[in-house]
Amino acid sequence: MHRVAVLGAGTMGGVHVDCYVRSGQAEVAYVADPRLELAQHIAATCGATPLADPEAALRDPEVEIVSICLPTYLHREWAEKAAVAGKHVFCEKPIALSCEDGRAMIEACRKAEVKLCIGHVLRYFPEYEAAHDDTAAGRLGRIGVARLFRGGPFPVAWSNWYSDRRRSGGLLLDLSIHDFDFLQWCFGPVERVYARRIKNEQPPLEHALTVLRMKSGAIAHVEGSWAHPGGFHYRFEICGDAGMVEFDSTKSQPLSVVTRQAAGQGPGVAVPESPLADKEPYLREICDFLAYARGESEPRVTPEDAVAALAVSLAAIRSADTGEVVTL
Amino acid sequence: MLPCAVCGKKETRPVRIGMISFAHMHAYSYARVAHMIDDAVLVAIADEDDDRGTDAARRFGATLHRDYRGLLNSDIDAVIVCSENARHAEHVVAAAQAGKHVLCEKPIATTLRDARRMVETCASCGIILAQAFPVRHAPAVVRAKHLIDAGKIGQILAISGTNHGRMPGGWFTDRALAGGGAVMDHTVHVVDVLRWFLADEVRKVYAEVDTGFHDIPIDDCGTLAIEFRGGVFATLDPSWSRPRAYPTWGDVTVEIVGTDGVISIDAFAQMSVESSDREGAVFYRYWGDDMDLLLIRDFVKAVKTGGRPAAIGQDGLRALEVALAAYRSAELGAPVELPSADLE
Numbered sequence: 129m130h131r132v133a134v135l136g137a138g139t140m141g142g143v144h145v146d147c148y149v150r151s152g153q154a155e156v157a158y159v160a161d162p163r164l165e166l167a168q169h170i171a172a173t174c175g176a177t178p179l180a181d182p183e184a185a186l187r188d189p190e191v192e193i194v195s196i197c198l199p200t201y202l203h204r205e206w207a208e209k210a211a212v213a214g215k216h217v218f219c220e221k222p223i224a225l226s227c228e229d230g231r232a233m234i235e236a237c238r239k240a241e242v243k244l245c246i247g248h249v250l251r252y253f254p255e256y257e258a259a260h261d262d263t264a265a266g267r268l269g270r271i272g273v274a275r276l277f278r279g280g281p282f283p284v285a286w287s288n289w290y291s292d293r294r295r296s297g298g299l300l301l302d303l304s305i306h307d308f309d310f311l312q313w314c315f316g317p318v319e320r321v322y323a324r325r326i327k328n329e330q331p332p333l334e335h336a337l338t339v340l341r342m343k344s345g346a347i348a349h350v351e352g353s354w355a356h357p358g359g360f361h362y363r364f365e366i367c368g369d370a371g372m373v374e375f376d377s378t379k380s381q382p383l384s385v386v387t388r389q390a391a392g393q394g395p396g397v398a399v400p401e402s403p404l405a406d407k408e409p410y411l412r413e414i415c416d417f418l419a420y421a422r423g424e425s426e427p428r429v430t431p432e433d434a435v436a437a438l439a440v441s442l443a444a445i446r447s448a449d450t451g452e453v454v455t456l
Numbered sequence: 457m458l459p460c461a462v463c464g465k466k467e468t469r470p471v472r473i474g475m476i477s478f479a480h481m482h483a484y485s486y487a488r489v490a491h492m493i494d495d496a497v498l499v500a501i502a503d504e505d506d507d508r509g510t511d512a513a514r515r516f517g518a519t520l521h522r523d524y525r526g527l528l529n530s531d532i533d534a535v536i537v538c539s540e541n542a543r544h545a546e547h548v549v550a551a552a553q554a555g556k557h558v559l560c561e562k563p564i565a566t567t568l569r570d571a572r573r574m575v576e577t578c579a580s581c582g583i584i585l586a587q588a589f590p591v592r593h594a595p596a597v598v599r600a601k602h603l604i605d606a607g608k609i610g611q612i613l614a615i616s617g618t619n620h621g622r623m624p625g626g627w628f629t630d631r632a633l634a635g636g637g638a639v640m641d642h643t644v645h646v647v648d649v650l651r652w653f654l655a656d657e658v659r660k661v662y663a664e665v666d667t668g669f670h671d672i673p674i675d676d677c678g679t680l681a682i683e684f685r686g687g688v689f690a691t692l693d694p695s696w697s698r699p700r701a702y703p704t705w706g707d708v709t710v711e712i713v714g715t716d717g718v719i720s721i722d723a724f725a726q727m728s729v730e731s732s733d734r735e736g737a738v739f740y741r742y743w744g745d746d747m748d749l750l751l752i753r754d755f756v757k758a759v760k761t762g763g764r765p766a767a768i769g770q771d772g773l774r775a776l777e778v779a780l781a782a783y784r785s786a787e788l789g790a791p792v793e794l795p796s797a798d799l800e
Contacts, residue, residue: 270668270669272668272669272695272697273677273678273679273693273695275618277616320789322662322664322681322791324681324683324691326613326614328613328715331715333613333713333715335613335614337681337689337690339664339679339681340664341664345666345668346668347664347666347668348679349616349691349693351616351691353713355613355713355718356713357717357718367668367669367695367697368669369668369670371699371701372697372698372699372702452790453662453789453790453791
């Protein structure tokens with residue numbers, strides 16, 4: 129059993145803990161968060177020790193793996209500390225706020241001879257895997273246009289860090305990076321981007337439209353939204369000269385639950401779910417990482433891929449800031 | 457005109473419609489729906505292609521003219537022009553000079569100079585130049601306009617639209633006749649809807665344009681980024697990206713993001729899914745309102761009452777300008793600011 133320390137007890141910290149436990153290959157020894165009560169809450173689910181300060185976890189020689197689920201601006205600092213302490217590092221996406229920080233993390237892990245993985249989990253979502261496999265196998269022919277959407281309400285988290293560009297990088301860096309990574313996974317590197325973005329302070333909203341040209345010649349459109357008051361949803365369509373594939377999460381609902389409201393409360397609200405067993409993306413991502421940490425396999429997403437996706441996000445941000453086309 | 461003996465209403469004769477050219481396939485739909493409108497009658501067709509004209513005249517029970525000038529000299533009130541894009545100007549200008557009101561297929565023309573000449577001639581001759589933008593009549597689009605104007609989603613921030621289709625082939629891939637490929641063919645519908653929604657004009661256009669799907673000498677795919685003067689930005693995918701195997705011809709979608717909500721339009725979503733062993737295929741069976749019927753009815757009403765149709769020549773000109781700017785932007789690899797002398 130691998131002993132793991134999870135840094136950050138927000139949404140993703142909870143997901144990582146759950147996946148380590150369910151993997152049957154790891155036990156969570158520590159959950160660290162300055163908000164100790166949150167750390168305690170998650171730690172109680174798996175018998176881990178809650179910490180306000182992660183340093184104690186890094187000093188524990190029994191800990192092999194550190195999962196970093198902290199706000200993006202803290203990724204580099206804690207990845208480097210974990211590497212120096214000789215721990216393998218699994219870090220949530222995006223890898224960092226700058227390519228320089230990302231490369232420094234890679235270098236620190238290389239020097240310390242520990243493994244580094246970045247959680248671009250979209251590559252484990254079966255609908256995206258299937259689309260990737262179809263394009264890789266040439267089933268759709270040469271790709272002309274790919275369209276990707278991802279969005280929902282504005283994310284609410286600790287200290288409102290998502291709304292602070294200096295800490296989260298904003299929508300293009302935090303959310304659309306999923307789709308930028310997917311595009312490069314399927315079609316190779318991006319050639320140039322043109323992006324427009326709008327930010328509204330009250331209510332807090334952010335929305336961005338990015339037009340991309342891939343080096344392969346394919347045209348892509350990535351829409352990211354933290355301005356949809358409905359639930360989080362995503363869709364894509366990939367069109368080639370031999371066929372096309374499209375997916376819309378709002379239309380793919382294998383399970384939906386509507387509960388009767390008390391009299392006078394209005395109609396019930398349908399809550400859709402798309403449950404998966406063997407194909408559950410976060411669990412497979414963590415299991416792949418554990419196998420990589422053991423030296424049994426190569427990672428699906430390299431940290432260099434994560435830096436390359438970040439470079440597209442940063443180019444899109446620069447384009448949105450300047451109004452100009454940015455060539456990578 | 458004598459009042460009707462039964463209801464006392466003054467009977468007026470129906471609007472007599474002629475059609476110039478069946479080169480554009482929408483002509484068949486317009487001719488079909490013209491027969492469904494009480495106060496209109498399709499009386500004459502002109503087509504320089506004998507076989508096509510003879511077939512259409514027989515199918516729709518209209519008189520055939522080999523030369524459109526003969527049709528314009530006949531007893532008609534209005535004409536629908538569905539010739540190849542590059543020939544719209546010749547036909548519309550001649551119709552205006554003959555004093556016939558005109559509904560012109562989109563895009564209005566292939567050059568701004570032609571479009572302007574059409575708009576100016578029709579204005580000076582005092583005739584209506586309607587532009588065939590049927591999407592403006594789609595009930596979901598009309599309802600969205602109402603909701604936007606009522607402030608339902610607050611201030612509009614961004615819009616993304618699509619007008620996908622199949623590659624139409626024929627003269628649509630001939631630059632001299634069509635003026636452009638997918639971007640020329642499919643940019644104008646959604647741009648028109650956006651201009652209408654926002655009551656604003658386009659300030660800047662950036663586009664990626666390419667030939668990605670077919671072995672044709674013209675563009676079949678692209679994506680436009682459009683900025684309006686008021687600051688709203690939009691993107692639009694006009695690609696002929698639908699495979700022959702796709703269950704329908706294409707789509708018109710518009711998603712509008714506002715400070716208080718989002719409106720999503722899928723103008724052809726009123727459909728059922730049919731599976732046919734006979735045809736060996738699954739396809740979408742559209743059952744919503746017929747936009748072409750709504751379009752022609754609006755035109756007939758304008759002709760009858762001397763009113764203003766939903767979309768006019770100036771709207772066609774503005775939409776064409778955006779399509780031309782998209783091509784220019786793709787050549788330059790940079791955004792194009794409007795108005796631009798470069799597009800002349």
